[in-house]
Amino acid sequence: MLVQQSSSLKEEIIRLKKEKDVVILAHNYQIPDVQDIADFTGDSLGLSRQAAKVPQKTILFCGVHFMAETAAIISPEKRVLIPDLEAGCSLSDSITIDELRNWKKQHPNAITVGYVNTTAEIKSELDYCCTSANAVNVVKAIPADKEILFLPDMFLGSYVAKVTGRKNMFIWAGECHVHAGIKPEDITEKLNSLKDAEFVIHPECSCTTPMMYDAAAGSFDGNKVSILSTEGMLNHVHNSKAKNFVVATETGILYKMKQQNPDKNFIPASEKAECQYMKMITLEKVYDALIQEKNQVIVPKEIADKARTAIERMLAIS
CATH class of the missing domain: 3.40.50.10800 (NadA-like)
Structure with a gap:
């Protein structure tokens, strides 16, 4: 019954976003159902840059609050909505x-x-x-x-x-309370059980610092280690010849990894690495935000203009 409800709600959201000409963005850490109804999934800045390119004038950002703010800064002429205004970020x-x-x-x-x-x-x-x-x-x-x-x-x-x-x-x-909670012992245990696994790690993880020199040397007890952003992880595991991966970041990214690489095996470094703020976004909240066109995220012009300068300087380098 729940599957049917989820399926019909997804169909209604897809119909509504077309009817109202809304683009839906979902961060890689969102629940699978929310990723399924998104027009684009990705990391926060990549999604904001994508939002600036699309013709739709309304953006529904399925992520945490600072991400919706970034989209509003990059696209000041567009309206940015978020399914839950309380979806914050410990970092x-x-x-x-x-x-x-x-x-x-x-x-x-x-x-x-x-x-x-x-x-x-x-x-x-x-x-x-x-x-x-x-x-x-x-x-x-x-x-x-x-x-x-x-x-x-x-x-x-x-x-x-x-x-x-x-x-x-x-x-x-x-x-970040999620990444800080992924400890070196979590990873060692997983890598020991999968001798041929590659290890991909987000640089926000607390296990990054003690493993830095091993990673720079290209090995960690014989395993290949890559320190990568979320988008970097997705690209790496897709292009790698390895079949098994231990992934140290929020577990939501595993859904997309499995979708894109059905023949590969992805193990979370810690099953507890879940962001409760990201998981606050549900299909029901997406639907409500679409129907009522509510929860607009507005950044005052003076703040947005200064913030945009810092973002543009970064983009000029990278």
């Missing part, structure tokens, strides 16, 4: 605007680099945005004698500092 919440301004005062000549997983208000105070895929390139583009304030993710920041060899980089002590 985004780990730094406030007052904390950032005080930090900048302590380092008046520093260049501020912030992960795209931040609020619009935080982005408006940045010199550069970055993603997990291009953070290394953004930092490399900044003159070596310039101090860098990197926020808010300490694991991504530690990874970037090690890869670039940067000594004058200060890192905010924020974390």
Whole structure:
């Protein structure tokens, strides 16, 4: 019965989005049902850039709040809706605007680099945005004698500092509760049970730092290790000749991996790596947002214009 309800609701959502001329975007961590009704799935910045290209003037963003804000910043002439306004982000919440301004005062000549997983208000105070895929390139583009304030993710920041060899980089002590919960022992256990498995890891994971040198050397107890963004993971596992993969990121990405590679085996590094904020988005909430055209995400123009500058500087590098 539930399957039938889900199927009919999906059909109704697909009919409504065409009728109302709405494009639906879904992050890779969304539940399978929501990914199924999306026009595009991907990472947060990739989806926002896609939204700017499509002809539809209304975007329904199935993701967390900062992602919908980013879409509104990149497409100021479009209306951005979100199925649940309460879908937040522990990483985004780990730094406030007052904390950032005080930090900048302590380092008046520093260049501020912030992960795209931040609020619009935080982005408006940045010199550069970055993603997990291009953070290394953004930092490399900044003159070596310039101090860098990197926020808010300490694991991504530690990874970037090690890869670039940067000594004058200060890192905010924020974390994503999901990625921080994936421990080295989780991975060791999985890799030991799958001797021929490749290991793909998101740089936000707490296990990144202790495994950095092993990963750089190209092995981890004989297993191939790749530190990649979510989109990088999807591309890598598709192109790899390996059949078994241990995946260290939010478990929602496994659905798309299995869809695109039915002949391969994907094991989560931790079955507990689920973001409760991402999972707040349901088919029922998508339907309600479409029917009522509610939960619009609006970024004030002054904040959006400043934030857009930080994003554009990043895009010019990467």
